[in-house]
Each structure stands twice: as structure tokens, then as C-alpha cells.
Amino acid sequence: MILLTVGTQKPFDRLIRLADAWAEHHPNVNIYAQTCDGAAYIPRNMKHRAFLSKEEIDALSARATLIVSHAGMGSILTARRLRKPIVVVPREHRLNEHRNDHQIDTARSLDGLPGMHVCWRDGDFATVVEAALGESGSAYPEPGGERSLDLVRKLANWVDSQ
Numbered sequence: 001m002i003l004l005t006v007g008t009q010k011p012f013d014r015l016i017r018l019a020d021a022w023a024e025h026h027p028n029v030n031i032y033a034q035t036c037d038g039a040a041y042i043p044r045n046m047k048h049r050a051f052l053s054k055e056e057i058d059a060l061s062a063r064a065t066l067i068v069s070h071a072g073m074g075s076i077l078t079a080r081r082l083r084k085p086i087v088v089v090p091r092e093h094r095l096n097e098h099r100n101d102h103q104i105d106t107a108r109s110l111d112g113l114p115g116m117h118v119c120w121r122d123g124d125f126a127t128v129v130e131a132a133l134g135e136s137g138s139a140y141p142e143p144g145g146e147r148s149l150d151l152v153r154k155l156a157n158w159v160d161s162q
Contacts, residue, residue: 002129003064004033004046005057007072011039012097015089018125019068020045025126032060066132071103071118076110085115085132089125109154 004019006012016035023031023045031046034057039050052060061067061078069075071090079086090107091097111118115135119128 001060001064002029002031002066002068002133003057003060004031004068005052005072005075006034006036006039006070007075008036008051010091010098011036012070012089012091013039013041014095014097014122015068015070016041016043016048018089018119018122019043022126022129066129068129071107073106076106076116079115083115085117085135087117087119087125087128087132089119113150113154 002019004015006015016033016039019031019033020041020043023029023043027045033043033046033048034052035043035048035050037050042048057078061082061084064084066087067075067079067084068087068089069079071088076086076088078084088107088110090101090103092104093099093101107118107120110116117128117132119125
């Protein structure tokens with residue numbers, strides 16, 4: 001199962017459209033999307049709800065084989081904690097998806113870490129999702145290992161630069 005989450009602050013129709021188009025060609029893959037109140041686009045090819053409680057998100061995250069998300073730190077840290085691969089599509093200020101480009105900065109800072117897949121171009125969404133689906137969480141370093149320290153360093157550097 002793929003869990004798609006856009007966070008609770010603002011809809012992210014571009015990501016929902018990308019995932020819905022992918023789902024149309026992969027009807028055997030179960031996708032559950034949290035779409036946010038106020039979304040203009042209603043998905044046709046996946047189950048969805050505007051809002052999920054923390055408990056529901058936690059349960060779906062634990063069951064998911066892949067998390068697809070905006071570049072929100074809550075989603076990224078959840079995927080890391082659960083050792084799940086994550087596809088991140090950062091919101092872009094130039095597209096009026098956010099108030100600034102901090103999600104692009106976040107994605108750039110974390111790109112290349114094990115299990116972290118950043119989709120930089122809409123046309124690459126299918127390829128990025130399929131690559132992420134081929135990964136296994138057991139291939140990720142144990143929490144507290146050197147890679148975890150690397151993540152903490154990158155996060156600290158990013159926070160310091162803001």
C-alpha cells in the first residue's frame with residue numbers, strides 16, 4: 001500500500017494529480033491519499049480523505065510499503081523512523097504552492113540519503129515512484145547509526161542556514 005500525504009496546512013493538487021495519473025495505470029496498487037481541506041482536484045483512481053487523524057496517519061504509515069509526500073519534515077521523519085522509502089515532491093513558491101521555497105531547500109538537503117527519493121520534475125514521477133517501490137526498508141541503516149547522524153547533521157545545517 002502507498003500512503004500519500006500532503007500535510008494539513010494547504011492542498012497540493014499537483015501532487016494529487018501526479019499520483020492519480022500514476023494510479024490509473026497501476027490499478028492493482030492500493031493508494032490511500034490524505035488530500036487536505038480545500039483541494040480543487042478530486043482523485044478518481046485512489047481512495048482519499050481530506051483529513052486523517054494522527055492515529056490514522058500513524059497506522060497507515062506503518063502499513064505502507066511507500067510514503068509519497070510533500071517535503072514536510074513530519075512526513076520525512078516518520079518515513080525515516082519507520083525505515084520506509086519516501087518519494088518527496090517539494091511544493092514550489094513559483095507555482096503558488098507555498099509561501100517560499102523552503103520545501104525545495106529541504107529536499108535538496110536530504111536528496112541522496114538512503115530511502116529518500118526526490119521528484120524534481122513532474123515528468124519523472126512514475127520513474128521515481130517505481131524506483132522507490134523496488135527498495136526494502138531493511139536495507140536502511142539502523143536508527144542511531146552513522147547515516148542517522150548524517151541526517152541529524154544535515155537537518156542541523158539546514159536549520160542553521162534559515
